[in-house]
Amino acid sequence: MSPINQYVVFKLNKENYGVPIEHVETVEKLTEITRVPNAPHYINGVMNLRGEVIPVMDLRKRFDLEHISTTDDSRIIVLSLDEISVGILTDSCSEVIALDKGQIDKTYNLTIPLEDDYVEGIGKLNERMIIILDIPKLLINNMDT
Amino acid sequence: MDMAQYMQIFIEESRENLQDMNSNLLYLEDNPEDTNTLNNIFRVAHTLKGMSATMGFNNVTHLTHEMENILDHIRKDNMKVNVNIIDLLFQCFDKLEGYIGNIENYGHEGGEATELINKLHSVKPGDTARATCNKNHITDQNAENSSKPTVQLNEYVNNVVSVAIKDGLNVNLIKISLDDGCVLKSARAYVVINTLEKFTDIIHSNPSIEEIEDEIFGLSFELVVISEKDNKFIRKELNNISEIESIEIIPLSRENIKISQDIPIIGSMDSNDTKNKGNEDGGITDKKTRTSKTVRVDIDRLDNLMNLVSELIIIKTRLEGIDEDKKRQNANEAIEYLERITTSLHDAVMKVRMVPIERVFNRFPRMVRDLSKELGKNITLIMSGEETEVDRTVVDEIGDPLIHLIRNSIDHGIEKTEKRMESGKEKTGTVKLVAYPDGNNVVIEVEDDGGGIDVERVKKKAVERGIVTHEEVQLMDDKESIQLLFNPGFSTVDAVSDISGRGVGLDVVKTKIESLGGVVEADSCQGKGTKFIIRLPLTLAIIQALLVVVGTEKYAIPLNSIKEITTIKESNIRRVQDSEVVLYRGSTLPILRLSKLLNVPNTKELHKDVDKEVVVVIVKKGEKDAGLIVDSLIGQQEIVIKSLGKYLLNIPLIAGATILGNGLIALIVDINSYFKFIGGEII
Numbered sequence: 001m002s003p004i005n006q007y008v009v010f011k012l013n014k015e016n017y018g019v020p021i022e023h024v025e026t027v028e029k030l031t032e033i034t035r036v037p038n039a040p041h042y043i044n045g046v047m048n049l050r051g052e053v054i055p056v057m058d059l060r061k062r063f064d065l066e067h068i069s070t071t072d073d074s075r076i077i078v079l080s081l082d083e084i085s086v087g088i089l090t091d092s093c094s095e096v097i098a099l100d101k102g103q104i105d106k107t108y109n110l111t112i113p114l115e116d117d118y119v120e121g122i123g124k125l126n127e128r129m130i131i132i133l134d135i136p137k138l139l140i141n142n143m144d145t
Numbered sequence: 146m147d148m149a150q151y152m153q154i155f156i157e158e159s160r161e162n163l164q165d166m167n168s169n170l171l172y173l174e175d176n177p178e179d180t181n182t183l184n185n186i187f188r189v190a191h192t193l194k195g196m197s198a199t200m201g202f203n204n205v206t207h208l209t210h211e212m213e214n215i216l217d218h219i220r221k222d223n224m225k226v227n228v229n230i231i232d233l234l235f236q237c238f239d240k241l242e243g244y245i246g247n248i249e250n251y252g253h254e255g256g257e258a259t260e261l262i263n264k265l266h267s268v269k270p271g272d273t274a275r276a277t278c279n280k281n282h283i284t285d286q287n288a289e290n291s292s293k294p295t296v297q298l299n300e301y302v303n304n305v306v307s308v309a310i311k312d313g314l315n316v317n318l319i320k321i322s323l324d325d326g327c328v329l330k331s332a333r334a335y336v337v338i339n340t341l342e343k344f345t346d347i348i349h350s351n352p353s354i355e356e357i358e359d360e361i362f363g364l365s366f367e368l369v370v371i372s373e374k375d376n377k378f379i380r381k382e383l384n385n386i387s388e389i390e391s392i393e394i395i396p397l398s399r400e401n402i403k404i405s406q407d408i409p410i411i412g413s414m415d416s417n418d419t420k421n422k423g424n425e426d427g428g429i430t431d432k433k434t435r436t437s438k439t440v441r442v443d444i445d446r447l448d449n450l451m452n453l454v455s456e457l458i459i460i461k462t463r464l465e466g467i468d469e470d471k472k473r474q475n476a477n478e479a480i481e482y483l484e485r486i487t488t489s490l491h492d493a494v495m496k497v498r499m500v501p502i503e504r505v506f507n508r509f510p511r512m513v514r515d516l517s518k519e520l521g522k523n524i525t526l527i528m529s530g531e532e533t534e535v536d537r538t539v540v541d542e543i544g545d546p547l548i549h550l551i552r553n554s555i556d557h558g559i560e561k562t563e564k565r566m567e568s569g570k571e572k573t574g575t576v577k578l579v580a581y582p583d584g585n586n587v588v589i590e591v592e593d594d595g596g597g598i599d600v601e602r603v604k605k606k607a608v609e610r611g612i613v614t615h616e617e618v619q620l621m622d623d624k625e626s627i628q629l630l631f632n633p634g635f636s637t638v639d640a641v642s643d644i645s646g647r648g649v650g651l652d653v654v655k656t657k658i659e660s661l662g663g664v665v666e667a668d669s670c671q672g673k674g675t676k677f678i679i680r681l682p683l684t685l686a687i688i689q690a691l692l693v694v695v696g697t698e699k700y701a702i703p704l705n706s707i708k709e710i711t712t713i714k715e716s717n718i719r720r721v722q723d724s725e726v727v728l729y730r731g732s733t734l735p736i737l738r739l740s741k742l743l744n745v746p747n748t749k750e751l752h753k754d755v756d757k758e759v760v761v762v763i764v765k766k767g768e769k770d771a772g773l774i775v776d777s778l779i780g781q782q783e784i785v786i787k788s789l790g791k792y793l794l795n796i797p798l799i800a801g802a803t804i805l806g807n808g809l810i811a812l813i814v815d816i817n818s819y820f821k822f823i824g825g826e827i828i
Contacts, residue, residue: 034810035698036789037743038797046789046802048810053787053802082329082360084791136332139792 004100007123009130010077010093013065017090018097018123018130025078025085027093030070047076047087054078056087062138063118081139097130099123104132152248153439155200159245162189162196163238164507170234171510177226186234187216193241202254205244211265212237230268235511236261251363305348306397309371317376320393321383322365331360333388338368340382345372364390369397440537442497450497453490460486491687495536499683502580502589503531505544509551509578516555523562523573524555530580535587539681542661543589546654550591550677551576553651558595558675568672570594586663587683592676598669600626607632625768627667631655659817662688662705688786690803692779692811693762696745699811701784701803702773706816708765710778712758727761727772734763737819738774742798766820773819786813 007018008027026049033045033056042061046053056076060067073092078085104121120134166189173182190212197205212234218224240258247255306316319341323333334357341347347354349369352362372379376394383392460483467476506528517524535543559565559574566572577592604618607629618626631651658665663681682688682705689704711729718727718736725736739745761772784803789796800815 032809034802034812035746036793036796036799036812037745038799039793043793046793046810046812048804048808051804053789053804053810055790055793081332084329086790086792136329136335140329140332 004098006096006098007130007132008077008093009095009097010075010090012059012091016128016130018132019077019079019135021096023079023081023135025080028076028078028087030074030076044089049078052085054085054087056089058089079135079139081135084139086139097125099125151200155196156245156249157439157441158196159193162193163242163245165189166238167507167511170231170238171514173226174231180220183216183220187213187220190216202244202248204254204257205241208237208240208258208262211262215265215268233264233268306369314371314373315375316369316371316397317379318395318397319368319370319379320365320395321368322390324388324390325364330362330364331358334366336386337383340386341368341370344374344382345370345379440498440500446493446497450493453486453493456486457490498537499534500537500540501531502533502535502540504540505547506531506578512548512551513555513576516552520555522555522559524559524576525573526576526578528578533580533582533587535681536683539661542657543681546657546679547589547591549654551578554591554593554595554675558593560596587681589679589681590676592674594674597671597673597675598627598630598667599671603627603629627669630667631665687783689781690784690813691762691781693775694777694779695739695743695775698745699779699805700739701811701813702762702764703813703816704781706764706766708763708770710760710762713761715757715759734770734772736761736772736774764816764819766817769820771819784813
């Protein structure tokens with residue numbers, strides 16, 4: 001494996017987050033979302049992505065951040081892991097960056113891993129801090145509950 | 146990798162050949178002298194041998210080769226067909242089926258069938274030289290297999306281990322087996338590895354980390370770790386991770402490490418070598434190839450499909466042209482034409498998905514044979530309607546429930562031979578398996594001429610088990626009582642047998658069939674036999690549904706579960722304990738408010754207008770009815786069922802979703818689960 005990985009960077013509550021590009025299927029503008037009753041609270045509903053039904057997760061709710069209404073900049077990043085596809089609702093998304101492993105600090109050195117720890121590491125790029133999300137944990141933990 | 150495209154063909158053809166072998170073996174058993182059948186089996190074994198040799202599945206080749214030898218002896222009259230040989234051949238058949246299954250699921254065949262090949266050798270008359278030669282080969286294999294807890298490491302890793310042992314560190318081989326139901330294996334493994342990395346050094350893994358990341362492994366993997374912590378600590382840490390079936394921690398010393406040259410240090414580019422060393426009972430772990438489901442399609446049907454698509458293209462150009470001459474008439478005509486084509490296209494595609502139910506039925510003769518031998522009952526299986534076509538999905542799912550019903554019939558239904566003679570029946574019991582299309586449904590019947598269901602005993606049992614009360618049971622007629630069999634936790638046979646009678650039987654069958662959108666009922670005449678009738682919809686993907694509005698949301702209710710639609714006055718709804726009912730046509734009808742169940746926001750529930758009429762959709766499940774209150778109706782529509790995806794599995798009350806004409810999604814309500822909702826309160 002090459003030591004340099006690419007990450008799709010998005011903004012949420014003024015912080016930069018990154019997800020590994022191989023898990024990103026597509027980035028979509030906001031479309032109509034149909035509410036799914038009795039789904040976990042952080043699932044806004046399902047959307048129609050070219051004939052496929054994709055659940056949309058509100059990351060602000062997932063990370064217990066304050067709720068704001070969506071804007072024109074809001075984007076849904078469709079992540080895929082094996083046969084699971086889930087869209088995550090983000091404040092904006094505009095760039096792809098490359099980081100090598102040395103630029104990412106593992107978090108378990110910094111924090112005690114909690115149940116709600118979806119962070120794989122902190123990437124540093126020219127004084128910017130990018131929170132790298134752990135996709136498997138983000139998408140699996142739902143199934144345990 | 147370049148083999149991948151042939152893999153699917155190989156698996157399909159092997160399955161066909163095995164099916165062929167199965168029916169021929171069954172026939173040979175009854176007609177041991179029939180050389181024609183023998184030749185057929187020989188030919189099939191030979192084909193399999195050739196195919197597997199081409200694909201490099203040596204164990205399949207080996208086994209079929211040995212089978213050929215036996216068959217050849219029989220052909221040359223050196224040997225007679227007897228029960229032993231048939232049983233042996235069936236064992237070979239099972240093993241071959243296992244191999245093919247492994248290939249399909251894991252991408253490699255699994256270990257060699259040494260025991261079976263030994264047996265094959267033992268029945269062989271003469272030909273000693275070869276046999277011994279082969280036996281040597283076998284003992285070699287065994288020797289290799291018996292040194293089980295050792296681990297093969299390359300020299301570099303081995304050195305690290307030696308140093309670690311010298312330094313007094315703990316070196317452990319950790320075998321992790323993931324849970325069967327584990328959805329994201331690689332991610333789970335990743336969590337395990339991450340956990341271990343906090344306090345250990347992982348120096349070796351089998352399969353390699355890369356392969357684990359790419360999910361190229363079965364359910365288990367092995368790691369060699371060096372740590373200051375002891376086994377207990379490691380186990381405790383690992384136990385915190387869910388979805389792990391078992392953890393085995395084996396301390397390593399210098400003795401149980403084998404140096405092997407052929408394991409490369411990093412990863413394993415060509416892991417074939419190591420794979421083949423997996424032994425028979427636990428070796429099938431690595432590499433899961435995803436072979437997709439396929440359907441063999443009649444070329445005529447494809448042609449038909451092609452024709453329809455070309456018509457679709459024609460109509461497309463016609464619609465494009467309409468804009469220019471702007472004639473309303475033309476537009477309407479074109480749209481009608483388009484409608485006709487889409488309907489035919491739907492039909493054609495559905496037909497492509499259809500496969501004859503024979504695929505499921507084929508395995509039953511063998512099963513009945515084995516069971517009747519095991520139980521010492523004489524049983525013939527009569528099958529008809531194998532050519533009936535059903536949707537591919539149904540074929541995949543219907544197998545288990547049918548097996549269950551047939552086992553039930555044989556185990557509980559058909560009496561012991563002596564008892565049959567006493568009651569003046571034929572000595573041989575009969576199980577009939579019939580399939581036929583009926584309108585938009587397919588009906589499958591499992592019928593036996595056994596003792597029938599003792600209604601009184603069923604009633605007694607149901608009261609004992611607390612399924613119904615004594616009073617209720619008095620009011621039930623025979624038919625209703627028989628339906629009690631489908632209750633969870635019901636089994637009338639007192640002794641639990643191997644075959645059935647664990648009390649989990651019929652309700653599982655029922656749940657499965659209902660999940661396919663079908664119904665199952667039982668009919669029995671004491672002393673004469675029992676009949677189970679399964680009704681399944683022809684297709685699952687496209688259904689007729691009623692679209693309704695609740696609050697601001699739209700929902701689809703499958704038409705086949707709707708009994709009628711009516712309006713009732715809000716004032717007629719009565720509250721009984723915690724549930725609402727209405728008196729409708731002389732009987733009470735439980736009322737459910739869809740807006741409440743689905744937590745629909747912004748419904749004006751509070752200011753109930755007493756005189757207002759509400760729309761009630763009366764839905765049915767079996768004999769039970771319930772009324773669903775909705776805000777308004779949109780109309781009937783053909784909808785395509787889509788699942789909500791793996792991430793949102795098991796959302797209660799929702800069966801799936803569909804995409805409406807305007808691109809929006811409407812959810813399909815799961816009527817069956819509504820009855821669970823009222824179940825406790827109504828009965």
